[in-house]
Amino acid sequence: MHKYAVVLFNLGGPDSLEAVEPFLFNLFSDRDIFKIPFGQKLFAKIMSRLRAPKVKEKYKHIGGKSPLNEWTELQRSMLHAELQKVFSGVEVYTAMRYWNPTIEEVNEKIAEIPFDKIALIPLYPHYSLTTTGSAFNEWRRNYKGDTGRLTYVYDYFANLKYISALNERIDESIGRFPKEVRGDIQIVFSAHGIPESLVKKGDPYPKQITKTVECVMEARNYSHEYHLCFQSKVGPAKWLKPSTDEMITGLAAKRKRQLLIVPVSFVSDHIETSFELDIEYRIIADKADIENYLVMKGLNDSTIFVAALKELAVQALQSKN
Secondary structure, eight states: OOOEEEEEEEOOOOSSGGGHHHHHHHHHTOTTTSOOSSOHHHHHHHHHHHHHHHHHHHHHTTTSSOTHHHHHHHHHHHHHHHHTTTOSSEEEEEEESSSSSBHHHHHHHHHTSOOSEEEEEESOSSOOIIIIIHHHHHHHHHOOSOGGGEEEOOOOTTOHHHHHHHHHHHHHHHTTSOGGGGGGOEEEEEEEOOBHHHHHTTOOHHHHHHHHHHHHHHHTTSOSEEEEEEEOOOSSSOBSSSBHHHHHHHHHHTTOOEEEEEEOSOSSOOHIIIIIIIIIHHHHHHHTTOSEEEEOOOSTTOHHHHHHHHHHHHHHHHOOO
């Protein structure tokens, strides 16, 4: 009997207020994102200590911890149940880039089991060096086994089941608007931003995000006016534009009063959806006289999204790479 493993990669998030600073330390220690010529650990220590108080306040507003960990575990267990219908000997793991279980820990577990094939699947549908690239680099640094067993899934931004999962959530969200204004809804796709410098170096992320948005709207027969913007800018460098807050105020200036915010680069709710979009930017929307401001919930427990992961996993495990 063949033995298979699937590893789902995600960012991870602090599971308590006390975990915020060490989580940030792990983030700022990532050399794929913060390329410090020397003193990386010192830089990470200073930055995490400076930012922790403000970030803690944000987490207090959403229950004192990140919901991402629990949603990721649910996605893992749902996928495991589905894959057991196809393979009798299959295990599914989650590996977090900046929290627990760490990529290093998952590598140690997998090293003890003679898997015939290991599929590596990011919970980031769109490839960027800052997400999937960083996670896969960390995996390679820690992996000690036969690389011939590994198969990498780099992206799935146009996967039909993933697109269907997004549209199911969009339809649910539209149903929460008053009937008389549903035709006036502006669908605002909000993706996590990245520095423009990365795009100039060839990072495919913005093109893949744009493709996802087009696939979603094409599947909807372009049911509503729609827009793409980017959030979560950090630091003084130029990031992808337009920003989500600018998009909100810009639409308000055009007398667009019905906004549905669709987090498009995230597959589960976390601080950037639950706080940044649903609390911080809601204040901006209220000040701009937006009548109805609604943030779509993440894919979280979506059975259609898990079906997309199952499809990717089966293809990867049955491939002859």
